Amino acid sequence: xxxxxxxxxxxxxxxxxxxxxxxxxxxxxxxxxxxxxxxxxxxxxxxxxxxxxxxxxxxxxxxxxxxxxxxxxxxxxxxxxxxxxxxxxxxxxxxxxxxxxxxxxxxxxxxxxxxxxxxxxxxxxxxxxxxxxxxxxxxxxxxxxxxxxxxxxxxxxxxxxxxxxxxxxxxxxxxxxxxxxxxxxxxxxxxxxxxxxxxxxxxxxxxxxxxxxxxxxxxxxxxxxxxxxxxxxxxxxxxxxxxxxxxxxxxxxxxxxxxxxxxxxxxxx
Amino acid sequence: xxxxxxxxxxxxxxxxxxxxxxxxxxxxxxxxxxxxxxxxxxxxxxxxxxxxxxxxxxxxxxxxxxxxxxxxxxxxxxxxxxxxxxxxxxxxxxxxxxxxxxxxxxxxxxxxxxxxxxxxxxxxxxxxxxxxxxxxxxxxxxxxxxxxxxxxxxxxxxxxxxxxxxxxxxxxxxxxxxxxxxxxxxxxxxxxxxxxxxxxxxxxxxxxxxxxxxxxxxxxxxxxxxxxxxxxxxxxxxxxxxxxxxxxxxxxxxxxxxxxxxxxxxxxxxxxxxxxxxxxxxxxxxxxxxx
Numbered sequence: 265x266x267x268x269x270x271x272x273x274x275x276x277x278x279x280x281x282x283x284x285x286x287x288x289x290x291x292x293x294x295x296x297x298x299x300x301x302x303x304x305x306x307x308x309x310x311x312x313x314x315x316x317x318x319x320x321x322x323x324x325x326x327x328x329x330x331x332x333x334x335x336x337x338x339x340x341x342x343x344x345x346x347x348x349x350x351x352x353x354x355x356x357x358x359x360x361x362x363x364x365x366x367x368x369x370x371x372x373x374x375x376x377x378x379x380x381x382x383x384x385x386x387x388x389x390x391x392x393x394x395x396x397x398x399x400x401x402x403x404x405x406x407x408x409x410x411x412x413x414x415x416x417x418x419x420x421x422x423x424x425x426x427x428x429x430x431x432x433x434x435x436x437x438x439x440x441x442x443x444x445x446x447x448x449x450x451x452x453x454x455x456x457x458x459x460x461x462x463x464x465x466x467x468x469x470x471x472x473x474x475x476x477x478x479x480x481x482x483x484x485x486x487x488x489x490x491x492x493x494x495x496x497x498x499x500x501x502x503x504x505x506x507x508x509x510x511x512x513x514x515x516x517x518x519x520x521x522x523x524x525x526x527x528x529x530x531x532x533x
Numbered sequence: 534x535x536x537x538x539x540x541x542x543x544x545x546x547x548x549x550x551x552x553x554x555x556x557x558x559x560x561x562x563x564x565x566x567x568x569x570x571x572x573x574x575x576x577x578x579x580x581x582x583x584x585x586x587x588x589x590x591x592x593x594x595x596x597x598x599x600x601x602x603x604x605x606x607x608x609x610x611x612x613x614x615x616x617x618x619x620x621x622x623x624x625x626x627x628x629x630x631x632x633x634x635x636x637x638x639x640x641x642x643x644x645x646x647x648x649x650x651x652x653x654x655x656x657x658x659x660x661x662x663x664x665x666x667x668x669x670x671x672x673x674x675x676x677x678x679x680x681x682x683x684x685x686x687x688x689x690x691x692x693x694x695x696x697x698x699x700x701x702x703x704x705x706x707x708x709x710x711x712x713x714x715x716x717x718x719x720x721x722x723x724x725x726x727x728x729x730x731x732x733x734x735x736x737x738x739x740x741x742x743x744x745x746x747x748x749x750x751x752x753x754x755x756x757x758x759x760x761x762x763x764x765x766x767x768x769x770x771x772x773x774x775x776x777x778x779x780x781x782x783x784x785x786x787x788x789x790x791x792x793x794x795x796x797x798x799x800x801x802x803x804x805x806x807x808x809x810x811x812x813x814x815x816x817x818x819x820x821x822x823x824x
Binding site: 325326327345346347349350351353355357358359360361370371374375402415418419422428 | 716718719721722723724725726727728729732736737740741743818819
């Protein structure tokens with residue numbers, strides 16, 4: 265699967281060095297990071313907080329520059345942000361002056377899709393995320409979970425080559441979070457697309473992904489890849505009691521904690 | 534003793550309770566009136582405090598503590614107003630003032646908006662422009678009067694320059710503030726949806742900063758309005774400022790007060806019928822989620 269570097273996300277020798285504004289010292293956030301996300305695969309990136317996973321995702325999106333290495337998406341080299349890499353943020357980042365429909369239409373309007381088709385597409389995607397009937401609501405009239413559904417619809421409607429998700433369910437309550445995780449699975453299973461999902465929640469990574477990439481502490485590099493061999497469709501009701509789920513959770517957790525301990529040990533020296 | 538105190542307290546409590554029932558009754562009438570005749574209700578509650586001021590004024594004038602030509606009565610000022618309206622003189626002054634205000638305001642807006650967006654978005658531009666902008670902000674519009682007259686001559690151009698100066702800074706600073714209060718991920722989201730720099734400015738920065746910009750516009754016009762009257766007193770031979778200042782030569786206190794009433798009324802109309810509703814609408818529509 266990973267022997268087809270022309271499609272999906274290909275990261276080679278990525279490096280990010282920045283200057284700490286307080287100490288004026290150079291900090292290596294990412295070093296020698298290689299990653300392959302084959303087309304239509306769901307990959308989670310997990311690692312201790314502050315390990316550079318969000319930085320990595322921002323570089324993937326083109327919102328920040330790398331200082332070395334290369335990234336390509338479906339064979340196209342990434343240099344700046346573009347509609348081929350959709351992104352869902354932890355804080356939803358909806359436009360508060362636009363209704364749910366208008367938010368979803370934002371990217372379609374930029375693409376020059378005529379108003380009628382835009383509206384139809386927006387309706388279709390809002391329906392897909394379970395928001396039929398909320399088309400004319402403004403973000404402030406929607407709960408956090410509903411806002412994130414709008415943000416998901418907005419990113420999907422643009423039909424990106426890869427969907428980047430930056431701890432998208434991190435600020436939701438547990439019940440809403442598991443609902444949205446299942447929703448994301450239903451959407452993805454119905455219409456697979458390449459997803460890079462950043463999280464620090466082990467359960468979430470195991471539940472959603474085909475593979476979980478464990479990043480090392482700073483400087484980040486992909487330390488270990490865990491293949492998640494759980495059956496699909498994935499639903500919490502079935503997986504919660506699946507013994508394999510427990511094993512995978514344990515495995516990933518051990519890896520993440522080992523990295524964490526390495527940091528603590530390193531600091532102690 | 535205790536019995537008597539008890540009765541007294543009971544009486545007071547009874548009276549207070551009666552009062553609160555009255556307050557509630559008035560409140561209920563208020564709610565009903567507000568719903569049934571909203572326009573008349575708004576007008577009456579708006580004019581009532583002003584009517585009190587007018588009444589006090591009329592009362593003080595009737596005491597004749599000062600001679601009539603120093604402290605004219607409302608009726609005298611009203612008569613003067615009718616006279617100057619019929620001759621059309623007052624409308625010439627109003628038109629001259631409003632024209633200068635509009636030109637100065639538009640010039641200020643057109644320059645402050647792009648500069649504000651640039652400073653708000655770009656760190657280098659901010660470092661470059663903020664010190665001089667802060668420096669010039671401290672200089673009141675009227676301090677420019679001598680130079681404005683020397684450079685642009687006595688006339689409307691000098692006044693427009695002074696208004697521009699007063700309008701420019703509040704709009705600039707509010708635009709910068711508005712841009713900076715947009716959460717970082719909002720423009721990021723737009724970029725990931727394929728937004729070009731122009732779409733980013735028009736589709737995210739401008740609407741995102743709009744509530745703050747509208748507040749700046751309201752503030753700017755308020756400052757500009759004051760600078761206008763001040764500037765006209767010195768630099769022109771038309772306009773409400775000139776009208777007021779010119780009238781003092783002939784002890785025309787009725788014209789002076791008429792001018793003040795017109796200035797206050799025009800601002801009241803401008804602010805409460807145009808500026809405030811726009812501000813309120815944007816703030817409500819943008820909601821509490823904008824921070």
